[in-house]
Amino acid sequence: MSHFLVFVKKELVEYARTYKLLILLVVFIIFGIMNPLVAKLTPELLTSFMPEGMFVTIPEPTALDSWAQFFKNTQQMGLIVLLLVFSGVLGTELTKGTLINLLTKGLSRQAVVLAKYTAMVLVWTLSVVVSAMLTWIYTVYLFPDGPMGYLFVAIFCMWLFGVFLLALLLASATMVRGNYGGLLLTGLALVILMVVNIFPEAHTYNPLSLGAKNMSLVSGTVDPSSLYAAMVVSTLAICGLLFLSVLVFQKKEL
Secondary structure (H helix, E strand, C coil): CHHHHHHHHHHHHHHHHCCHHHHHHHHHHHHHHHHHHHHHHHHHHHHHCCCCCCCCCCCCCCHHHHHHHHHHHHHHHHHHHHHHHCCCCCHHHHHHCCHHHHHHCCCCHHHHHHHHHHHHHHHHHHHHHHHHHHHHHHHHHHCCCCCCCCHHHHHHHHHHHHHHHHHHHHHHHHHCCCCCHHHHHHHHHHHHHHHHCCCHHHCCCCHHHHHCCHHHHHHCCCCHHHHHHHHHHHHHHHHHHHHHHHHHHHCCCC
C-alpha cells in the first residue's frame, strides 16, 4: 500500500512538472468561464451579424443554455484533450525503460498500473470540479432563476464516462508500445461502441449513454433511473479493464 501511495504521488508530481496538470486545468478553467458567457452573448452576436432589414426572433438565453455549453465543451474538446494529455501513460516509460529500476527495487506491476490510473482519475476529477464550479458560479450570477433538475447526476454521468475512457486508454496502453498506439485502440473501441449504439436495445446499457442525456437530466425531462443500467455496466467495465491492464502488464516484457 505504501508503494502504491508513493507512486501516485510520483505520478502527480510528474504531471505537474511536465505541465500536463496545468494544461488540463487551464483548458477546463477556460471552459468554466466561457460556458455561461457564450450562452449569454450568443443571441446578441447573432443579432449584430444579421443583414440589415432581416429580423429573426431569438429566444432569451437561460441557465440551460449555459449548462448545454458546459456539457458540449467537456464531452467534445475536454475529453479529447484529456486523452491526448494521457496518451503516453505507459508508452513513454516502456520506451525509455524507466520502470525497470523501480520494479527491481520491489515495486509491484499491479501497483504501477493502479497508481497510474488513480493519478489520472484524480486529475480528471479536479478538472471537472473546477470547470463545473466556475460554470455554476457564473450561471447563477447571469441566470439567477435557472432550473437545476438533476444537474449533479448529469455531471456525475459525464465524470463516470471520463473514468471509463481512462480505464480504456490504460488497458490499450498495456497492449501496445508507443505513445499513440493506446490512443488508437481507444478510438477503435469507441467506434465499436458507436456501432453497437445503432441498435435501440443497446442504448440502455451502452456507456455512451452517460454522455447522451445530460441536458435531459438537467432540464428534468429524464429520470436518473433510466441511466442506472449504463452506470452499472460502465463500472463493471472499468473494473474489468483494470483487471485486464494488470494481467497484461504483469506478463509484458519491459
